[in-house]
Amino acid sequence: MKKKAYIFGRTGQLGKCLLETKPEDFEVLDVKNLCLTTRLSIMQDILDKKPDVVINAAASNSVDSIEDSIEYALLVNGVAPVSMYTVCKNMVGTMFVHVSSDFVFGGGCNYKKKTFTEEDSQYPENMYGFTKHVSDWIFTYLSRHDKFNNALMLRTSWLFSEFNDNFLTKMIRKLEDDREVYGADDVHGSPTYARDLAEVVWRLVSEKVSGVFNVANSGCVSGDSNAVSKYDFINEIAKACRLNVKLTKKSVNEMNLKAKRSVSTALLCDKYNDRFGKLRDWKDALNGAVKRFKDQTPCDSGLR
Numbered sequence: 001m002k003k004k005a006y007i008f009g010r011t012g013q014l015g016k017c018l019l020e021t022k023p024e025d026f027e028v029l030d031v032k033n034l035c036l037t038t039r040l041s042i043m044q045d046i047l048d049k050k051p052d053v054v055i056n057a058a059a060s061n062s063v064d065s066i067e068d069s070i071e072y073a074l075l076v077n078g079v080a081p082v083s084m085y086t087v088c089k090n091m092v093g094t095m096f097v098h099v100s101s102d103f104v105f106g107g108g109c110n111y112k113k114k115t116f117t118e119e120d121s122q123y124p125e126n127m128y129g130f131t132k133h134v135s136d137w138i139f140t141y142l143s144r145h146d147k148f149n150n151a152l153m154l155r156t157s158w159l160f161s162e163f164n165d166n167f168l169t170k171m172i173r174k175l176e177d178d179r180e181v182y183g184a185d186d187v188h189g190s191p192t193y194a195r196d197l198a199e200v201v202w203r204l205v206s207e208k209v210s211g212v213f214n215v216a217n218s219g220c221v222s223g224d225s226n227a228v229s230k231y232d233f234i235n236e237i238a239k240a241c242r243l244n245v246k247l248t249k250k251s252v253n254e255m256n257l258k259a260k261r262s263v264s265t266a267l268l269c270d271k272y273n274d275r276f277g278k279l280r281d282w283k284d285a286l287n288g289a290v291k292r293f294k295d296q297t298p299c300d301s302g303l304r
């Protein structure tokens, strides 16, 4: 009999990658799209469906608009995951998987720090980071006290894929349309292909691995932690798409974004890499995602 997976956020980029990479021995439950602000309905539905695993790939991710609407994002990113965890913990054998964000790092007294491990203190720099930090910190605390059993949190960074509107797909359209594009060279992270992360999720679920792990594509942090800047990321996207665009460096402060950005939220993934092996280099992963994007979209631009 196939194992039953209950996935929150199936329409998101990670959700779609999870559906595409699902192993043979799992079936994804066809469930209603419950709003994550309705925590009692969520808990009841999990109890009713009795899944073998609950995977939370849902989140409110609009970093700038969350500055003005903290309450909603706090319920979705902070409270709902804890409710999911609580109900799974009280069921027999239901594993819980949550995805967290690099944005829990990089603010406060860590403003100048360049890379972050699972052990680093969390100081979010903006409200989105704070809402993710609420659940992340609780799971990290439980894990440190050996109480995060049959539960897994993967913390990732700068997710991209061929699906929906995400940084990669938006940037490809911008690079196609604009002659001049700006990229911040003072903001750094670890670009990660959602498909590679989805494969990690299924692997660790199949192996019943518990704990907290930073997971990102490799090659993002090199030497004395020269993490990838937004400028580097855009430059590689342009190369992968063979688009010859004038790309100019800008400071993130000149971009007048609502939410503050950290100098770096790049993740060190040694804990995951040492145990399970590195993910492929982020540039290879990017080329793979661009190829899939070209293959799935109607040919109207010369790029595809």
Ligand SMILES: NC(=O)c1ccc[n+]([C@@H]2O[C@H](COP(=O)([O-])OP(=O)(O)OC[C@H]3O[C@@H](n4cnc5c(N)ncnc54)[C@H](OP(=O)(O)O)[C@@H]3O)[C@@H](O)[C@H]2O)c1
Binding pocket: 008, 009, 010, 011, 012, 013, 014, 015, 033, 034, 035, 036, 037, 056, 057, 058, 059, 060, 061, 076, 099, 100, 101, 102, 103, 132, 156, 157, 158, 159, 160, 164, 166, 194
């Ligand atoms: N994107 C990044 O750069 C990034 C970086 C680090 C970590 N992460 C984390 O990685 C995970 C996956 O992110 P992603 O980029 O795949 O997200 P995404 O593409 O923005 O998808 C978010 C998903 O969450 C669902 N959702 C949002 N609000 C909801 C609500 N109130 N009730 C129910 N479902 C709701 C969305 O449903 P609808 O389609 O109905 O809106 C969608 O399915 C998240 O935990 C995110 O915080 C993302």
